[in-house]
Amino acid sequence: MLEVVNLTKRYQKTLANDNLSFQVLPGEIAVLIGPNGAGKSTAIKCIAGLLRFNGIISVCGHPNKSVEAKRCFGYIPELPAPIDTLTVYEHLEFIARAYRVENWQEKAETLLQRMELDDKRKKLGKELSKGMQQKLSICCALLPEPKVIMLDEPLVGLDPHAIKELKAMLTELRARGCAILVSTHMLDSVAEFWDKALIMMNGRIAAIRTRAEIESTGEDLEQLFFSITEGEPAGGAVQ
Amino acid sequence: MRAILFLIRKQIKNSLMELLHHPARLITNAAVIAVLVMSLLSGGKADRSGDYLDLRILHGGFMGVMLLIGLPSLLSGLKNGAAFFQMSDVNFLFVSPISPKKILAYGLVKQMAATLLMMLFLLFYGATLSNLFGLAPWQTVALIGCVALLVFIMQIFALLIYSFTSGRPERANAVRAAIYALVAAAAAIVVVSFLSGGSDLEALLAAVSSPYLAWVPVFGWIKGLAFGIILSNRTEAVLYGGLTLLALAGGILLFVRSDADYYEDVLQAAETTFELKKSIREGRSFQKRSDKPIRVRETGINRGWGADTFFYKHLLQSKRKSRIPFVGTSSLVLVAVNLILAVFLQNIGASESDPIPTGVLMAGCLLASAYILFFFNIAGDWVMELAKPYIYLVPESSFSKLFWASLSSLIKPAADGLVIFTVLGVFVHANPFTTVLCILIYATTGFVFTAGNILSQRVLGTVGNKGLIMLAYMFMLALLFAPGVGVSALLYAFADFLPGFVIGLPIVVSNILVSLGIYAACRNVLSNAEMNNT
Structure with a gap:
């Protein structure tokens, strides 16, 4: 489970995240959405342990910067950054060794095949296209079989096959009890599988809704988003 | 034109x-x-009555520096033109109904201003130039001004070359041949003059200051x-100044007349510069992708479990860069620099019939190498690792990851030091103890640089201004080196009967202790660090 309690992040005079609190439960896909500058990326980076912050972020019950939390956490950043001088397969080997993943080869094979990277295993990081870098980043994040997975704009740059495959993977991971947080601008891309929507605006969580709550009002995610971010009328109360 | 003038005015005002x-930036x-x-x-x-280096060395050095700065710029024209414009210019000006020629004029003015600003930093070397060659400040400014002029002209030519050769390989080959011919002509003048002059130091000095070099376009x-300006030779200044201006005006005219549709010619350079600036802003300044092909011989990290995987990964990456791990191009560059410096110092000593002791010679080379190491270290494995997310994500303790x-950043200078000073020690017939001392000081200087990086990450990690970080970082390094250097200086001043090895030893011991202290104090740095490229 991912739990964020009173997360506050300030860059000098800018308050990027103001007292955010939310949970992503096991077997749940939460989407973090919001207009540009809402503070999503900052929140993502705080959760990933890349930034300092005030508040509590726990992953599987452990503080997010602890070794225990990192062991069950997978992160797919918005901008993939492969290591120029390692091959695709060596990236996976590196992750397996660093995360102490036993018998990783078979899992790596499966991931490479699903992402259609199996014929690129000897390609160096610097030789990969943007899309292939993103696919590699996904494989690296999923190899240690994390229980909490966070994806920042995961579908950007992917080809249709990889998009289909990643969506299938997310659904499978949810079925296995993973807590998944997806940050995205593309509401359509997550429409079919989201369970909980976290809508951010001006550095705050403006609303939290479950799919059941929204569907009971006859609305969809897009309508809710615009009602909150642009003040258009919609059903349901804002948190 | 009004719009462009408005733009310039606003940019200056807003800056x-x-x-x-x-205020911090202002200060x-x-x-x-x-x-x-x-x-x-x-x-x-x-003191102008003192002894200065032969001015002919400056002639040669100046020509060398100009070729070193100018040629890459000229050759870049064969690949991607010149970086006159920024992406904002492309996005806003190029699509506007303003005449392309006016936009070009704007680009040229901006580029000229940027070049002059960039050259201001060369003034840091003003005092050194003045002290070595006895130059007055205005003479130093004149020399640097001429380098700025060269940079500016080379950028115009790069643009012209790109426009002329883009998509035409046969033209590109012809231009490349012409550029190489130019360099060959300069080299031929020096070599012929050197050989015909008796092949000694005097002949070398005469060769590098040959008046024929001034005829190289x-x-x-x-x-x-x-040199016309600094030696107050008005005829030469006017003659060569006139030729230079003609080349500049000719270049601009030719470009404007040949093709006003130059947007495509500058677009690639603008995009490259944009990417580069973005990287620098995001703290990925040294991660520009290299075009150099990497040969993958063997694959697999094969060792490591947990945090030590980082080290074996670096080892594999190092092997990919050179056959011998940790000894690569940078090591060879350092060996070459040191050998040239040693020959130079030996010749200076020989010309004054007062040979420089090998210990002093080694110390001079050590100082120069440590200066270069500072820049190599900034691009070390550890610093590169901080820009990728894995170092933060891997589930291991902060200290073991650190x-x-x-x-590998600690081993690299040790390996380099071993190679450089062994070769240098043999070359100058240095005392083996001096050689060992140089290796130890160089290696431990590398330790302090890496430890300094870690300390900087710990102490200055959140400061926004990169310029301030750099100043503070350098100040911090000076403090870290102070104890060892201080004790050694005291020993040198008050106990000079001691052998050189003993006098230098406190630096080694202090560097090791300081580095260990920083590692211990910053053991949790990765728990508190913020990733740079956020």
């Missing part, structure tokens, strides 16, 4: 206003300017102009 709104800029002026004036106050003309991820 100044921004400076006023950021830094003021401090830099003060240091520049002091550096220049302190050189100017040097543009490079030689600017050199002629520079140790293993920085180990």
